[in-house]
Amino acid sequence: MSEHYSSFDRAGTLWLLQRITAAFLIVVLAFHFFLLHFVSHASEITFAQSQWRMQDLGYYSLMVLFLITATFHGVNGVYNAIVNQGLTGTPLTAIKWLLIAASALLIVQGIRTANAMAGIPLY
Numbered sequence: 001m002s003e004h005y006s007s008f009d010r011a012g013t014l015w016l017l018q019r020i021t022a023a024f025l026i027v028v029l030a031f032h033f034f035l036l037h038f039v040s041h042a043s044e045i046t047f048a049q050s051q052w053r054m055q056d057l058g059y060y061s062l063m064v065l066f067l068i069t070a071t072f073h074g075v076n077g078v079y080n081a082i083v084n085q086g087l088t089g090t091p092l093t094a095i096k097w098l099l100i101a102a103s104a105l106l107i108v109q110g111i112r113t114a115n116a117m118a119g120i121p122l123y
Contacts, residue, residue, distance in 0.1 A: 014076060021073040028066045054117040067110040075103045 036042055040049075053059050079099055083092065115122055 018076055021069045024069050051117050060118050064114055071103050071106055075099045
């Protein structure tokens with residue numbers, strides 16, 4: 001029988017953050033599905049309604065936090081899956097920095113989009 005192996009150190013911060021972000025994402029996704037699929041049907045949502053929702057500070061903040069949390073959770077999971085496959089050294093370092101750069105670009109563009117939808121000037 002093979003032993004369980006994980007690159008996550010269960011005493012480490014990244015392990016804890018992966019669990020906390022998972023719990024947060026479950027709650028926010030439940031809110032999303034309830035609001036956009038049960039309160040009103042997705043086919044009835046207009047761009048103007050999305051802009052109206054994004055102008056609410058609470059909703060805007062939740063969506064930006066959702067963006068950052070989902071990005072961290074996904075990238076951290078992908079990185080640890082790669083580590084679990086046994087990649088080490090320079091290739092692992094290159095992938096780590098590529099994932100960090102991609103995450104930064106995703107978050108910056110996501111916030112720019114959220115700001116545009118909320119009517120916040122982009123300058």
